[in-house]
Amino acid sequence: MTLAGQQEDIQLLAETLQERLLADVPGTENFQVKCVVKNDELMVLVQHPPGVSSDTDTIFAIVEQGLQWQFYYQGQQAQCFIRAVGEKLPYAKQTLNLQVPKTLIQEETDIEPEIEAQEVILSPFEIPSVGDADPDIPITDDPFNTPIEEPILNNSFIDDIEIQNDIGIEPNIEAEEEKFDPFAGSSDLGSQKKPIWASMPLQAVAGAALLLAVLGGGSTYFLSRACIISECQEFQTAENIKSQSQKLIRGAKSEKQLQAVQKQIDDAISALQNIPGWSPRHGEAQELITAFSGQSTKISQVVNALQKGTAAKKKTEAPVKSLDDLRKTQDLWRQAITPLETIKPNNDLYSLAQSNLPEYQQNLQTVNQQLLKEETWLKKLDSVKAVANAATQSETTAKSSSDWQKVRSTWEVVVNNLKSIPQTSSGYEEARKLLTEYQPKLIEARTRATKETLAAKAYQQAVSAANQAKAYGSQNQWQAAVNSWQLAVQSVQQISQDSLYYKQAQPLIDTYSASLTQAKERLQLTNNVSQTRADLSSTCTNGIKFCTFTIEASGITVRLTPQYEQVLASNQAQMSNHYQSLQSALMVISDNARLPLVIYNSQGQQSYAHSPAQ
Structure with a gap:
């Protein structure tokens, strides 16, 4: 085989692996794959932009699966490296053991009895003559065991990496870093792919024809499943779905209709994935799988958004039970809105996304406002509890009428704030329970404050009347003195036993009563003297x-x-x-x-x- 042919095989293998990564691993659109053979060993390099995370285990598994379907490398080992573009060293490496896929072994096993049962008679002209073979191609006993030379690519990454069995991977930094460019001259994924048969050695093609003739009917079934001979039903179905899905997606009005379209697409993907990597139509299958996968992903994105919207709507219509419940509703609306906002106008799903997006956004705004109000009410509820605790503490330390007036005012603030919490708030039920507990305390505080106010007023009135009575007595105005002492005694007797002034008032009752008695006696005496004087005056003069x-x-x-x-x-x-x-x-x-x-x-x-x- 010429060097150019070998390079084409390696390039095709790299593109095939890259397409498999794109189809099976999300987020690998900017990943690039390069292959090279050195020292009879295949080496595969997977590169991605700096800063992009990668699932190394999944990548190694996908590369290994892709290589297992390649005739040339079955039963061999390959080295796979992963690194970021611009880095000298790969950060991940794995040795891949390329065994024959189990599905292929099973298919060959299934057709062996049929082969043994047939009597194979080959016509002389159906067997390729050794003399007709290309003299430049060595003939072996197994036409599929054609030796493969080691192609050296200009864009090989071997110049940049040396494999050391004992210490792992080391970069050849000084000598080769400047000229190393693993992507130079590489083709895009959209470039035309060459069928794998076009790059096979002539012996492989001849051997395949001989094997086809030997296997007969059993191999026909095997090769038709691989889309090598006859029509490819998987492709026909996929093409039909591809032509119809766009119209169906644009006409979808609900998530159920979208899911029906998605099921057809996913079924097509599953069918296309059955086409093995060595099939001449594998590249085309991967392109369709990639397109369908992207389409299915977008549908899943929109379906999930619509489902979130439906769930959010149900929660919105239900009474608010807690602030956390309202936040969950808010999060559901955000999860419904965000995927729909990413749908671009040129996407078939754009119309369906836009038909729901305004309503979702309005509902989110409503929930945001409700959440803000709810947080305000719950903060008020917490504040009310704190004020109620302060009022309870004030009750135990109140020592005057003014102290009890403050206690009463505090309980009024508590009760009025609890009454202001609306029924739509999640804190309404708790507010009702607290009202049941706090309203009696307010009534008690009002009663006590009134009682203390009256007691204070009576005490002050008693003291003031007593002072006035003393002044009248000093002026021998005993009638006025008696009246003042009577007011003092009555006032001090009005002070309630459970008031703060009761103890202070008790001694005054006896004192003021005694003073009243004395004043009455003096008044009586004064009244008697006056009458006596008048009587004496009229008696002594005539x-x-x-x-x-x-x-x-x-x-x-x-x-x-x-x-x-x-x-x-x-x-x-x-x-x-x-x-x-x-x-x-x-x-x-x-x-x-x-x-x-x-x-x-x-x-x-x-x-x-x-x-x-x-």
């Missing part, structure tokens, strides 16, 4: 002044005037009765005043004394 008098707490002192004594002396018989009447009148006044009476003559000599009856 035309002439009969007597003079003084009123003291110890009694009444009456002194006869000299003028009256002269009248008595000049007309003793007639005036004797008058003196007796005067004396009787003074005795009555003494009895009424409850004061002792002493009568003196003008010379100061006691002439009569009287003590009132007790």
Whole structure:
């Protein structure tokens, strides 16, 4: 085989492996594969842009599967490397043991009885003559065992990597780094692929023809399944689906319709994947698989978005149970919106995506607003609990009427805030329960605050009235003093036993009551003296002044005037009765005043004394 032919085989192998990676491993659109044979060993390099993560195990598995279907490398070993573009060293390496695929072994096993049962008679002209063979191609016993030379590619990565069995992979940094370019001259995935038969050695083609003639009917079934002979049903089905799927996708109105189209596409992919790597139509199959896979991925993306939208709508219509529940609804709407926003106008799914996107976005906005309000209500609920705790603490330390007024105001704030939480909030039920607990506390605080206010007012009124009573007493205004002492006693008696002022008020009750009694006595005395004085004045004077008098707490002192004594002396018989009447009148006044009476003559000599009856 010429060097150019070998290079084409290697290039075709690299493209085939690259297509398999693209079809089977998501995110490998920018991955590139290069192959080279050195020292009778196949080496495969997989490169990707810097910063892109890769699943090395999956990549090694896909490359190994792809190589197992290549006739040339079955039963051999190959080295596979993975590295980032621009890096000197691969960061992953694996030795691949290329065994014959089990499916191929099974197919060959299935047709062996049929081959043995046939009597094979070959016509002389059906067997290629050795003399007709190309003299440049060596003839071996096995036409499929054609020796393969070692093609050396200009873009080989062997110049950049040396394989060391004992220490692994080391770069030949100094000598070859400048000229190493593994992608120079490589073709794109979209370039025309050559059928694998076109690059096979002549002996392989002749051997295949001989084997085909020998195997007969059994091999016909095997080769038709590999899309080598007769029509390829997998391709016909795939092409039909390809031509119809675009129209079906554009006309889809629901996720169920999309899933029906996707099932057809996935079935086509499964059928195309049965075409082995050594089939002449493998490259075309991979192209269709790649196209279908991308289409199926997009459909899955939209279907998943629609399913998320349906789930989000159900949660939106249900009553809000918790803030976390509302956040889950928000996340569902975001998961529904994000995939739909990535669908570009030139995509067949664009119309369906746009028909749902505005509604989803509006629903997300509504949920965002609801979430903001819900967070506000729940924060208020937490704040209310904290204020309620503070009110409870204040109750235990309140020592005055003003303290209880503050407690009452605090409980009013708590209750009013709880009443403001709407029924649509997830905290509504908790707010109702707290109201049941806190409203009695508010009523109690109001009652206690009112009681303390009245107690404080009564106490202050009592003290003020007592001070005023003392002032009146000092001015001998005993009637005003009595009135003030009565107000003081009444006020202090109004203070409730469970108020803060009760203990302070109790001693004042006895004090104020005693002062009231004294004031009443002084008032009575004052009233008696006034009446007595009036009575004495009218009794001691009638035309002439009969007597003079003084009123003291110890009694009444009456002194006869000299003028009256002269009248008595000049007309003793007639005036004797008058003196007796005067004396009787003074005795009555003494009895009424409850004061002792002493009568003196003008010379100061006691002439009569009287003590009132007790």
